[in-house]
Amino acid sequence: MDRKVLRTVRRATASAAALLTLTAVPAHAATHESDPTSNAAAALPAPDMAGLRTVLRTLTTQGAPGAIARIDDQGTVRTAAAGIDDRATRRAIGDADRFRIGSITKSFSAVVLLQLVDAHKLNLDASVDHYLPGLLPDKRITVRHVLSHRSGLYDYTNSMFASSVSGFEAVRNKVFTYHQLVQLSLRHARTNAPGAAYSYSNTNFVVAGMLIEKLTGHSVGTEYRNRVIKPLKLRDTFYVHPDTKIPGRYAHGYLTPDRAGAQLVDATNQTVSWAQSAGAVISTTHDLNTFFSALLGGRLTSAAQLAQMERWTPVNSTTRYGLGLRRRDLSCGVSVYGHTGAVQGFYTYSFTSKDGRRSLTALANTSNNGTVLNTMAGTLESAFCGKRTKAIQVSPPTGRGSFVTERNVAYEDIAPGIARD
Numbered sequence: 001m002d003r004k005v006l007r008t009v010r011r012a013t014a015s016a017a018a019l020l021t022l023t024a025v026p027a028h029a030a031t032h033e034s035d036p037t038s039n040a041a042a043a044l045p046a047p048d049m050a051g052l053r054t055v056l057r058t059l060t061t062q063g064a065p066g067a068i069a070r071i072d073d074q075g076t077v078r079t080a081a082a083g084i085d086d087r088a089t090r091r092a093i094g095d096a097d098r099f100r101i102g103s104i105t106k107s108f109s110a111v112v113l114l115q116l117v118d119a120h121k122l123n124l125d126a127s128v129d130h131y132l133p134g135l136l137p138d139k140r141i142t143v144r145h146v147l148s149h150r151s152g153l154y155d156y157t158n159s160m161f162a163s164s165v166s167g168f169e170a171v172r173n174k175v176f177t178y179h180q181l182v183q184l185s186l187r188h189a190r191t192n193a194p195g196a197a198y199s200y201s202n203t204n205f206v207v208a209g210m211l212i213e214k215l216t217g218h219s220v221g222t223e224y225r226n227r228v229i230k231p232l233k234l235r236d237t238f239y240v241h242p243d244t245k246i247p248g249r250y251a252h253g254y255l256t257p258d259r260a261g262a263q264l265v266d267a268t269n270q271t272v273s274w275a276q277s278a279g280a281v282i283s284t285t286h287d288l289n290t291f292f293s294a295l296l297g298g299r300l301t302s303a304a305q306l307a308q309m310e311r312w313t314p315v316n317s318t319t320r321y322g323l324g325l326r327r328r329d330l331s332c333g334v335s336v337y338g339h340t341g342a343v344q345g346f347y348t349y350s351f352t353s354k355d356g357r358r359s360l361t362a363l364a365n366t367s368n369n370g371t372v373l374n375t376m377a378g379t380l381e382s383a384f385c386g387k388r389t390k391a392i393q394v395s396p397p398t399g400r401g402s403f404v405t406e407r408n409v410a411y412e413d414i415a416p417g418i419a420r421d
């Protein structure tokens, strides 16, 4: 790659990372701030496609075999790709490739539950115990606490994946019940009192899956299909648990071992039973853009329930969490709405504008690589901030060093428990 281009990307990535500075925003009870105004797609600068392609190429130099991005903008489609989707055949990665979306599944689960609120079958402020008696040890934990990661339920994946490759191999073909996963969490002390702090935990969205099954009498797969996949005609979106294969054309996912220099592990085939309603959906860039456009465009829930999803708890200086929904504040002042996903072999970012009319989904087919994850944040900058070459100076409020390592910030953003890497 051209040296100058690479330098520009490095600067852009560094400035994006600086903006992700962890200023340790105290995650008290939800603050419910309102959103910045005027983030409608029409008011956004044109996407920077050259910048986006450069970010994708950079990802392939940082350890991702391949990377793709797709922008859907009021009927205009823009795609970019770099690298390969299969290290054995060396096939080029492409926009039609299906992949595992990890925690973006949480947004699907939240939508199902908010539709149930719309149908008066669920009350966000009721105790989980009201619907699932005896499951949790603390009756003060509400449905809202669970969907906003404020329950204090320990994330059992922290201990499960303390060693990334052996932890993964131990569960890749396992089938867990939801109860078993909750029990794994309850072996550990809770991280906070209900409602007192934000602490990202897969356990919360396992409980969400249990609520879906209890209230509807159907599996989460059936509910995703009936309430999201079919109405939005998402032809490339699947919930196949406990099947281990991705149907049709797909990108292989390559897990990066903890030991530097070790060979990537092909992690494509797995049950994802350790995540289920917290992370087991399969999709494409097209379908995820359609999903978040529909959600923010108000086509999946009532306006009242979308407003509930957008009651924000601070995570760090640039990220907030609603109900199964993230908000990221970009360097140009634009806020975008969506989710990130990390499942072995796949990192995904999927975000849309306030009105849902411009969406970006980006995939890199590796994981457990903090550099790749952070560089991916650059796809949001290119897609929503357009051409911005000037590096932004971040002055830390404390006067201490502001350049917290990219690795910490990104891991915190996806799942804080992984930060110990």
Ligand code: REY
Pocket: 101, 102, 103, 104, 157, 161, 162, 163, 164, 165, 167, 202, 255, 275, 278, 279, 340, 341, 342, 343, 344, 345, 346, 367, 368, 369, 414, 415, 418, 421
């Ligand atoms: C699980 C470990 C990450 C991923 C996780 N994913 O909680 C949910 C999400 C569904 O937020 C694994 N990391 C990796 C490790 C770290 O094993 N020791 O990066 O492949 O999407």
